[in-house]
Amino acid sequence: MRVIMFGGGISVSKAHGRSGENGKLNRFSLLYKNTLSTTSLILLSCVVIGAFLLNSAAAEIRSVDNKQTNIRVTLIANDLDNQVKLMIEASLRLSTNVLYRPFFRDQSALNEIDLVTDLRKYDNFSQLAESCFLLYKDETSVYKSFAKNNFYVHVNFLGISDDEALNTAISSAREFTALKPESSDRIIFVCPIYFRERNAEEPDAYLCFVSSERRLTERVNDVSGSFDGSWQISFGDGVLIQSGEIPADAKILTAQNESPLSFHLFLNTSQYAYFTLMNAGFALIIAVALLGLAALVTYKNYLPLKRIVEKYPRDSGGDIKNELEYIDELINKSHSQQKSLSERIEKQRLLIAHQLLLAIFKGDIPDPAIVEDIFPFSCFAVITVRFAVPVKSSAVIAAIEALSGGEMTFYCVWLEQQGCFACIAGFENSWRLSESKDLVTAAMELIGRDCSIGSCAVEEMPEGMPGALVRAMSADDTASDRSADVFVANDALDGSLINQITAKIRTGNELAACNYLIRYIDLIFSHDHLSQLLCSELLCQLVRMAADLNSPLDSNRVRLISELSDPAAIYNAVAAIIHELCENIASRRQKNRSELFDSILSYINEHALDYDLDQDKVAAHFGISSNSLYRMFKTVLGDKYMHYLTELRIKKACLYLDEGHTVQDVCSRVGYNNVSHFIKIFNSITGYTPNNYRNKNMKQKG
Structure with a gap:
């Protein structure tokens, strides 16, 4: 439970x-x-x-x-207004956990921002700069502010003599900071920024990059490898700081510098x-x-x-x-x-x-989508059951529908006008037709009443059920006793006339479809008791065709037609439907033909200079007959295919002649193998020989 x-x-x-x-x-x-x-x-x-x-x-x-933590790397910038902003913006892109500690100083005092925060709180550089003005009297506080157990290495870059070389170094340093460490590393940025009076001896700013201690040597090599190999690089020895005091060689920051560009790597284990x-x-x-x-x-x-x-x-x-x-x-x-x-x-x-x-059997055809929802099968078989004496319809229907199960479903209805039961078997495989009839026969034997059973071939669409019922009645094993009642001409029985009507509609031949309609109506009304079924079959096919064309017929209109009993009225109503369907098909065909013809002209313009571009080749390329292509040109352009292609080639030839090509060269370029034939064609189109045409144009330009 x-x-x-x-x-x-x-x-x-x-x-x-x-x-x-x-x-x-x-x-x-x-x-x-x-x-x-x-x-x-x-x-x-x-x-x-x-x-x-x-x-x-x-x-x-x-x-x-x-102590596999962070190493601080400081870079020198040369222009506070541009380079500091450049380096800070570069560092913003390198880590989601970016920590800053910016410092400012001049000749007399040191301005330090004691700020350790997540840079994501700053939207831009201006907001960060506004926070960077805290004054410290003692410049040694820069180092005392660092936590204990710091590891320090100093790196000097020699040989930078002008601003251009310094800017190049800064650009290379920026590329170095973009290097991503291994997955085991941690990245933190600390940005001490210094500025003094500009001279060639002292630094302007520092940007710090942090990685893990175990990769100190590799990262230093990465630093040196990211700069021009012609520069001289010197590295200070690593010093372990046990307390907040300043390492001996750290005073280089406040004393003299040997180079305008320096790197300072610190290890901080407290972060x-x-x-x-x-x-x-x-x-x-x-x-x-x-x-x-x-x-x-x-x-x-x-x-x-x-x-x-x-x-x-x-x-x-x-x-x-x-x-x-x-x-x-x-x-x-x-x-x-x-x-x-x-x-x-x-x-x-x-x-x-x-x-x-x-x-469906009465001709009141519903939406085909609804039919397919109620009868979702690939195949249908219609089986008729006729009893010699009246029986209780509910017992027969229950006995037949009780056969449903597995891969087969049965429906059964009593048709008063035809005097028989219509059993519809739905299944997925056509070979189950004989099995379905055997099951119905066995169920009727249990009822214990004499009956005759007929079945038709497999239908793929539910709309074909009315005609299938007629064929099943004709196949009834007692049909010989009721030949006058049941017999219908083969054209109506096998649906060949309906197939002719629908085929003519699909080709847009309204007149031929109406002629077949007259024959069909005359045929079905020669058998009054089956006329409604046969008319329903035709209406079913027309409803399906209209749905396929995305112009469904109104169900009330179809129902009213199915209730008509006068042959002339039925003809007029069905002929009107045929007219609408033919117009719809003609409109679609015209649209498709226009799109197809545009594609054909594009293809011809693209391959006009191919010597073998004849009418048959173009028609074969688009899957149509040569005669159809001929009719398209006559209908749309009022011209023949070859004349259109010839004029297109001669226009190309005129352009080549204007460019100074020889007649023989132009002949081969525009798809002609014979020069004399080309001259003849050119003369017939332009009224000039190729040489005369070129001379005339040269005189006009001169």
Whole structure:
């Protein structure tokens, strides 16, 4: 058994039986199978996610212990207004966790921003610059502000003599900062920015890049490799700073510089404690949220059970019944209601199918899409059952429809006018026709009444059922006794006249289609009792054709036609439909022909200079006959294909002659093999020989 919650309500259904005495449910089965299982799943997810995050935090702690942290690299800039902004904007693109500590100073004082923050709070460089004006009296505070256990390396770049070389170095340094470290590295940026009076001896600004200690040597090599190899590079020795004091060689920042470009790499092991604690905090928050979700799910599953218990009165013994017993009763009632509802739905479906079949046989054709929804089969077979003596129609219909199952479905209706039962078998494979007739025969034998059975060939469309019914009646094994009533000419029986009508409509030949319509109406009205069925078959085909053309016929209009009994009135109504369909097809064909002809002209213009571009080749390329291509040119352009192609080639020849090409060269270029023939064609089109045409144009230009 399972309980499914929908909002504040409860829906119950059985699954695999009961437990407990006398089929009563165990008190805990419901809670354990639904509520407790859901809660356990959430708790398990909480444990897994929490363990993963805590393991990541522990890995970072181990990383800090091993001093695999961040190295600061400082670069010199030459122009505070441009280069500082350039480098800061470059660093903004390199990491989601970017930390800044910018410093400013002049000759007399040091302005330091003691700022460690996430750069994502700044929208642009201007906002950052506005925060960078805090004054420090002692310039050594620059180094004391760093945490303990810093690792320092100084790098000098020699040989930079002018601003152009310095700008090139800054550009190369920017490319270096774009280098991405290995996945095990951590990236943090610290940006101390200095400026002094401009001279060739002292630096202007520094930008710091941070990587891991274990890759210090590799990163230094990356730095040197990112600059021009002709520069001289010197590296200071690494110094481990145990406290906040300044390393001996660090005074180079405030004393003399040997180069206008310097790199300073610092290792700081204090930064990652913040990130480690933050990740652990995230893990705790997620765990609490998942636990709260589990508690909420448990509570929401318990409330419906509690409400059910409170609604039921005490039994005669004064004890409250087991609430799960009441749930069991609700489950049984729900199954009973569900079964009753399913039966009603099935009855409604059968009723709709029967009404739809009667409408099809009477010619009141519904939307083909509705027919396909009710009868979603690949093949149909129509089987007629005629009894010698009256029988109860409901018993026969029930016996035939009881055969439904597996890959075959049966529908059966009683046709009063024809005096027979029409059985429709729907299936997926045409070879099941004989099987369906055998099943119907066996079902009729159980009824114990003499009957005759006829069947037709397999139909692929439900709209063909009226004609299929006529053919099934003709195939009835007692047809010889009723030949005068049942016999219909072969043209009507096999649908050849209807096929002729629809074929002529598709070609747009309205007159021929109406001539076949006259023959069909004369034929079907020679058999009054079958005229309605045969007229319905024609209407079905026209409705299908109209739907395929995206211009469906009005169902009321079709129904009114099916109710007509006068042959002349039927002819006028159906002929009007034929006229509309032919006009629709002609309009579509004209549109398609226009698009096709445009494609043909484009193809000819593109290949006009091919010597073998004859009419047959073009027609074959577009999958049409040569005569059709000829008629297109005559209809659209009023010209022949060859004359159009010749004029196109001669226009090209005139252009080549104007460019100074020889007559023989022009002849081969425009698709002619014979020069004398080309001259003759050129003269017939322009009235000049090629040489005369060229001389005339030269005189006009001169």
